[in-house]
Amino acid sequence: MLNLPTTFCQKYRDLLGEGQAEELFAAMADAPQKAYRINQLKSFQQVSYSQARPVPGISNAWYGQVGGRDPEWVSGTVYSQEPAAMFPAYSAAVQPGDRVLDLCAAPGGKSTAIGEALRGQGLLVANEISASRAQILRENIERWGIANALVTSAAPASLAAQFPQFFDKILVDAPCSGEGMFRKNPAAAQYWSQDYVLTCQRRQQEILLAAVKMLKPGGELIYSTCTFAPEENEQIVSWLVEQFDFQVQPLALRGVKVASGRPEWAQGETCLSQTIRFWPFDGLGEGQFVAKLRLPGQETQPCPSPKKKLAKPKIPQGGLTRSEQELVATVLDYFTLPTCLAEWANRSRVSHGHVFIPVLPPANLHVKVVNNGSELGLLKKNRFEPGHQLAMLLGQVKQERVIDLSAAAYLSYLHGETLPVKTALRGFVLVSYHNFIFSFGKVAGNGILKNFYPKGLRILKKD
Numbered sequence: 516m517l518n519l520p521t522t523f524c525q526k527y528r529d530l531l532g533e534g535q536a537e538e539l540f541a542a543m544a545d546a547p548q549k550a551y552r553i554n555q556l557k558s559f560q561q562v563s564y565s566q567a568r569p570v571p572g573i574s575n576a577w578y579g580q581v582g583g584r585d586p587e588w589v590s591g592t593v594y595s596q597e598p599a600a601m602f603p604a605y606s607a608a609v610q611p612g613d614r615v616l617d618l619c620a621a622p623g624g625k626s627t628a629i630g631e632a633l634r635g636q637g638l639l640v641a642n643e644i645s646a647s648r649a650q651i652l653r654e655n656i657e658r659w660g661i662a663n664a665l666v667t668s669a670a671p672a673s674l675a676a677q678f679p680q681f682f683d684k685i686l687v688d689a690p691c692s693g694e695g696m697f698r699k700n701p702a703a704a705q706y707w708s709q710d711y712v713l714t715c716q717r718r719q720q721e722i723l724l725a726a727v728k729m730l731k732p733g734g735e736l737i738y739s740t741c742t743f744a745p746e747e748n749e750q751i752v753s754w755l756v757e758q759f760d761f762q763v764q765p766l767a768l769r770g771v772k773v774a775s776g777r778p779e780w781a782q783g784e785t786c787l788s789q790t791i792r793f794w795p796f797d798g799l800g801e802g803q804f805v806a807k808l809r810l811p812g813q814e815t816q817p818c819p820s821p822k823k824k825l826a827k828p829k830i831p832q833g834g835l836t837r838s839e840q841e842l843v844a845t846v847l848d849y850f851t852l853p854t855c856l857a858e859w860a861n862r863s864r865v866s867h868g869h870v871f872i873p874v875l876p877p878a879n880l881h882v883k884v885v886n887n888g889s890e891l892g893l894l895k896k897n898r899f900e901p902g903h904q905l906a907m908l909l910g911q912v913k914q915e916r917v918i919d920l921s922a923a924a925y926l927s928y929l930h931g932e933t934l935p936v937k938t939a940l941r942g943f944v945l946v947s948y949h950n951f952i953f954s955f956g957k958v959a960g961n962g963i964l965k966n967f968y969p970k971g972l973r974i975l976k977k978d
C-alpha cells in the first residue's frame with residue numbers, strides 16, 4: 516500500500532482540486548504498468564511475448580513483462596521500459612544523420628531508442644555523470660547493437676566545454692523528485708519533501724545551462740521528468756523561455772490520451788499548454804512530463820556525414836597495420852557483416868590493444884570516454900580476440916556460424932561455464948538461444964565451447 520506524505524497530498528489537492536487529486540492517489544495505489552520495445556536494428560527476430568496490447572502512439576512497443584534472463588533481453592532484441600517513459604525519445608523525432616546528445620542517459624532507455632532511430636547515421640553522445648551507471652549505459656547501448664554512439668561520463672558543464680553549439684537535438688531527461696514513479700518504487704515516497712523538489716529544480720537549471728551551450732542555433736531541446744511537480748516541469752520550461760527565448764513546439768501524439776501542461780502552474784505563458792503530462796489516472800503508464808523547445812536561430816543544417824567530418828589523415832593515427840588487419844580478418848572474415856561494419860579495416864583504430872571504429876576522432880576528446888563507437892575486440896600476441904560489442908553488432912544480420920544452445924546450456928553459459936558441444940565448427944562462433952545471438956564463444960579441438968560471455972554480465976549461480 517502506497518503511503519503518501521500528508522504535505523504531498525495537500526499540495527496536489529490544492530493544485531488539482533479534491534476530485535482529481537483523489538483520482539491521482541487512487542491511481543498511484545494501482546500496480547505499475549510494464550511494457551517493452553522491440554529493437555528495429557534486430558527486427559528479423561520473432562519475440563515470444565504477447566503483442567495483444569500496443570503502447571498507443573509508439574511503434575514497436577507493447578504492454579507486457581520481460582525477464583532479465585530472457586534471450587530477447589540478453590540479445591538486445593527487446594528493452595523493458597515503462598510506457599510513458601517511451602515518449603521523450605519519440606518526441607525528439609530523431610532522423611538518421613542527426614547529431615544527438617542524451618545528457619542524463621543511464622540506464623539507457625531513451626538512448627537505445629535514439630540510437631535505433633539514427634540507423635547508424637549521425638551521432639549519439641550518451642552521457643551519464645555517475646561512473647557506475649555509465650557502465651550500465653554502455654552495456655545497454657552495446658546490447659542494442661548501436662555502432663555510432665560515444666558514451667561519456669562527465670558533468671554537464673565539462674561536456675559543454677567539449678561540444679559548444681554542436682548538437683541538432685539534446686534530450687535532458689532530468690534527475691527529478693520522481694513523484695511519477697512512486698507506485699513503481701513506493702519506498703521513494705517516504706523521502707519526498709517540498710525542499711527536495713526545490714533542490715531538484717536548482718539542479719535541473721544547472722544541467723540545462725550546460726545543455727543550452729551545446730545546442731546549435733535552431734536546435735531542439737527535449738526536456739522530460741518523471742515527476743508531477745510544476746516547479747520541475749512548467750516552471751523550468753517557463754524559465755527556459757524567459758532566459759533563452761526558446762519556442763515551445765507542439766507535440767503531436769496520435770491516438771494517445773495525454774494531458775497538457777498547465778500554464779497557471781508557472782508564469783501563465785500560454786505556450787506551456789503545448790507541453791505534455793502523462794498522469795497515471797489517464798491509464799497509459801506512470802507520471803511523465805515532456806516539453807520540446809526550439810532555440811532561435813538558423814534552421815539546423817544537415818550535418819556532414821561522419822565520413823566527411825572525420826577526414827582521413829594520410830597516415831592514420833592509431834590505424835591498424837597490415838598485419839593487425841590480417842589478425843582481425845581471421846575472425847571477421849567468417850561472419851556476415853552488417854552495414855555499420857563495412858570497410859572496418861580502413862576505419863578501425865587501435866589503442867592499448869583495443870581495436871575499435873571510432874564515431875569521433877579520439878585525439879580530440881577531452882572528457883571521460885566510456886566507449887567510442889564500436890569496439891571490435893582485443894589484439895593479443897599474434898591473435899585477435901573478438902569483443903562482446905562485435906557479437907551484438909553481428910546479431911543485426913542473419914549469421915551461419917552460430918551454435919544454438921538448449922535451455923540448460925543457455926543458463927550454464929550465462930553463469931560463465933564451458934560446455935561440450937556437438938559441432939563440426941572450430942574457432943570463434945556466435946552463440947544463441949532460441950536463435951537470439953547473445954555472445955561469442957570459441958570451440959576448441961576437443962569440442963569444448965569456451966565461454967566468452969563477459970564476466971561483468973554473467974549471472975551468479977545462486978541467483
Ligand SMILES: C[S@@+](CC[C@H](N)C(=O)[O-])C[C@H]1O[C@@H](n2cnc3c(N)ncnc32)[C@H](O)[C@@H]1O
Pocket residue numbers: 618619620621622623624625626643644645648670671688689690691718722
Ligand atoms: C531520470 S534518470 C535518466 C534515465 C535515462 N534517461 C533513461 O531513460 O534510462 C536521470 C539521470 O541523471 C543523472 N544525474 C544525477 N545528477 C546529475 C547531474 N547533476 N548532472 C547530470 N546528470 C545527473 C542520474 O545519475 C540519472 O542517471
